[in-house]
Amino acid sequence: MTTARQADADADAGTGAGYRPVFRVREFRPVFAAHLLSVLGVVIAEISLTVLVFRATGSPLMSALTFALGFLPYALGGTLLAPIADRLPARRVLVGCDLVCAACAAAMALPGTPVALLLVLRCAMAFVAPLFQGARAASLVDVLGSGEAYVLGRSLLRMVAQSAQLIGFGLGGLLLTVLAPRGAITLTAAGFLASALLLRFGTRARPARTGQGAARTSPLAGLRAVLGHRRLRALTLLCWLPPLFTVVPEALLTPYAAGIGASTAVLGLLMCALPVGTIAGELWAGSALTARTRSRIVAPLAAVGMLPLLVYAVRPGVLVLLAALVLAGLAHAYTLGLDRWYVDAVPEELRGRAMTLLSTGLMTLQGVGMALAGVAAEFFAVHVVVTGAAVLGTGVVLLLLAEVRATDGGADGGGRWTAGPSGRREGSRGGRPKRETGPTVK
Structure with missing residues (x-):
């Protein structure tokens, strides 16, 4: 065993x-x-x-x-x-x-x-x-x-x-x-x-x-403890916010497909494209890449993950749209490396509530993203809404990556940590970052 x-x-x-x-x-x-x-x-x-x-x-x-x-x-x-x-x-x-x-x-x-x-x-x-x-x-x-x-x-x-x-x-x-x-x-x-x-x-x-x-x-004290930890806050937001934007094309696929005259069968294919790309990306990263490589691809893949959606600007047909959605899904391969960063950053006594809040925010913000996409589509054309979401989402991700990079020397941002052979951070103070002074669970 x-x-x-x-x-x-x-x-x-x-x-x-x-x-x-x-x-x-x-x-x-x-x-x-x-x-x-x-x-x-x-x-x-x-x-x-x-x-x-x-x-x-x-x-x-x-x-x-x-x-x-x-x-x-x-x-x-x-x-x-x-x-x-x-x-x-x-x-x-x-x-x-x-x-x-x-x-x-x-x-x-x-x-x-x-x-x-x-x-x-x-x-x-x-x-x-x-x-x-x-x-x-x-x-x-x-x-x-x-x-x-x-x-x-x-x-x-x-x-x-x-x-x-x-x-x-x-x-x-x-x-x-x-x-x-x-x-x-x-x-x-x-x-x-x-x-x-x-x-x-x-x-x-x-x-x-x-x-x-x-x-x-209290529940709010637990929330403050998680989000009051600078590196953990940055990583949590990097997990939460990209899906807020990537659900926009999924939420608006039905009206877009109707606008280009696609059949319901084609609509079904389009709806499968992003999940299929996501699964393929995770399988590739999990099966073909080493731990160190998975850590190295987090920033570049997260940064470019929404760029395929910019093709909406030219109102693409079915084949181009299928390819763009699959590519956007493939970019989710970065989540494996991000998972490692996250679990390394979470203090053990906060692990359960941090993971619970992570899944809660992820689901909630996806719902918010779908709702906002629907509201925006009442005032703008679908292809404009998706293009705007891709541009705005890419900007948000770049800002979050900069914050994650700034906190890479431990929770307080001091010192300098480097990726070891397995992707773990290594430094003079050991393999785990020192926690910030701030709200803690006694």
Whole structure:
């Protein structure tokens, strides 16, 4: 059986083993399987619930509301529940969240459940989702170590989520041809229950990362502790803000496709282009590049990642647009190196809430980006909105990269750190940056 340390050493060595060292870690396999079940369950539940609400109300608005309702509870849950990710043992948090979601899905599947309760249950599932994601991301460090094995593990989980968008909706549609919506939601409940069992019996029990003093820490204090740490703030914003702009073309693909006379089949291809490019970019970076190279490509790929979208300025046809969207997706290969920088910068006692807030902000800002894109498209042509988003987004990324570079000598910006063979920062004060004086969790 491969240990986390051995897997980390194999991944750091950059021997071309790709993702294989990660799967050799016994604990990671149930984590991966549980993630797959959870993601597919959420996608199937969203489709089934949308159909169920539409059939019950006949209202397209209420049907669409089942999707939109997830954003506000997600943001609230991530902010209010973030301290729990460090206060309680990770396995207990993960299993508890899965059981809450299983119970909500089971209640949705009951005959006669009113529409109002269906929407409340949908909100409850969204409320605990960021806590689950943050606790899982933080616990991956315990399972895989904080080196390249962790980076590859995070990459695998991201690719599962991306693939679920491509496969899950099709699978959900097929399920609804043979099952009633409530029957499909029952499968979602079973998936969450199976995920809870995998995590409960497939992973080790570990103590909470912080002691009882953390119990007195308010959610806002945790937020200040994360964003008050200069380097961590810069890296968090570098994770959050690019997706705010890259969702703009996705949000406006339907009106753009209609404007160029594309069919619904072509629209489906266009919608797949960015996720396919993202998955391909992560596979390339995870399988073909060494840890040091992954660290080196963060800045250049992040800087040019939105430039392919400038092709919107000339109102391209389908083939050119497909190529541009795939290229923009490929640039997301930089996220593997960014993950390593981020986990290196997070103090251990803040890891759970930092990861929870990271996923919360990421999801929330993508929703904000979609909404702003829609508002802008009411006043400007779609191709102008996307071009403007690409220009503005590139400028924001360049400013953030400058701030990240300025803090590369440790959290307080002093000293000078250099990338070692594995991409870790090395310097006279050891391999981990000194934390800033500022808000801390006692």
